[in-house]
Amino acid sequence: MTQLKPTLEVTVSNAAALETELAAAVEAVRQEALAERRCGILITRHGVGKYTVSLSEDVPFGLTWERDAG
Incomplete structure (x- = not known):
């Protein structure tokens, strides 16, 4: 998947x-x-x-997708 800036890291x-x-x-x-x-x-x-949480060219504009890389 192609990711663009910004990318924010969230740790909880x-x-x-x-x-x-x-x-x-x-x-x-x-x-x-x-x-x-x-x-x-x-x-x-x-x-x-x-x-x-990042922008991705693989995700259509207006949508939010979730992925588990863990």
């Missing part, structure tokens, strides 16, 4: 923080996606409590 130690932290990261990346208007957002789980 409990489930309660996961939704809040991921939502904040997605919103930050969404602003860039709206400016680019050519790619969507990819959330990748790298392991327990470790995620990245």
Whole structure:
């Protein structure tokens, strides 16, 4: 999958923080996606409590996909 900047790393130690932290990261990346208007957002789980949120040309504009790389 092709990824573009920005990529934000999200690390959480409990489930309660996961939704809040991921939502904040997605919103930050969404602003860039709206400016680019050519790619969507990819959330990748790298392991327990470790995620990245990034723009990806492989994700259609307006969509958010999730992937488990862990």
